[in-house]
Amino acid sequence: MTEDKLKIVVFGAFGAGKTTLIRTLDPSSKHVEAEGVGGSTTIALDFGKVEIDGRHVYLFGTPGQERFEFAREVISRGMDGAILLADATSPVDDFTRHLYDSLTGAKIPFVVMVNKCEEVGAQPDAIKKHFCEVPVHKISAQDHRRSLEALCTFVAVLPPGHGHVHHGIS
Numbered sequence: 001m002t003e004d005k006l007k008i009v010v011f012g013a014f015g016a017g018k019t020t021l022i023r024t025l026d027p028s029s030k031h032v033e034a035e036g037v038g039g040s041t042t043i044a045l046d047f048g049k050v051e052i053d054g055r056h057v058y059l060f061g062t063p064g065q066e067r068f069e070f071a072r073e074v075i076s077r078g079m080d081g082a083i084l085l086a087d088a089t090s091p092v093d094d095f096t097r098h099l100y101d102s103l104t105g106a107k108i109p110f111v112v113m114v115n116k117c118e119e120v121g122a123q124p125d126a127i128k129k130h131f132c133e134v135p136v137h138k139i140s141a142q143d144h145r146r147s148l149e150a151l152c153t154f155v156a157v158l159p160p161g162h163g164h165v166h167h168g169i170s
């Protein structure tokens with residue numbers, strides 16, 4: 001098989017809009033939530049697929065709380081690219097900063113998408129200033145056109161995915 005498969009993982013703090021973005025890009029995406037014993041902790045994952053220029057793009061949404069570091073590590077293994085979502089309606093938090101530093105250090109191709117830009121009072125330019133080393137796209141995850149445009153721009157610069165080279169089992 002010479003199909004080009006890309007694994008892209010969406011990172012971001014709780015509430016940044018990861019689930020919304022993946023659902024907008026793929027309305028039939030899957031959202032899974034699991035509750036811990038006693039209902040104290042909830043872990044949420046998203047999975048969606050989009051085809052862009054004949055390339056199969058698989059989108060994975062990671063848990064957006066710090067304590068789920070292990071789950072993020074497992075989900076992000078073998079990723080071809082990453083999207084970091086930041087919220088334009090609130091200041092950049094330490095966790096988002098931590099994700100940014102980790103992704104920069106990991107040498108994974110990634111972009112920042114500043115979300116909720118259509119909100120009254122959103123300050124996308126102030127947020128953008130925190131992320132100088134990578135491309136930043138201003139989006140609204142509720143807006144299909146803007147979200148897809150940003151994803152397409154990112155995907156266009158990605159080399160063929162690992163799935164192309166290392167075949168998994170199916």
Ligand SMILES: Nc1nc2c(ncn2[C@@H]2O[C@H](COP(=O)(O)OP(=O)(O)O)[C@@H](O)[C@H]2O)c(=O)[nH]1
Nearest residue numbers: 013014015016017018019020116119140141142
């Ligand atoms: N105004 C606005 N709200 C958004 C946007 N994207 C997500 N939200 C809202 O932000 C909240 C958190 O979104 P969600 O996708 O669940 O975030 P997640 O925790 O990162 O998965 C929800 O109430 C969404 O409706 C957006 O582009 N604009």
Ligand SMILES: [Mg+2]
Nearest residue numbers: 018019044061
């Ligand atoms: Mg979510």
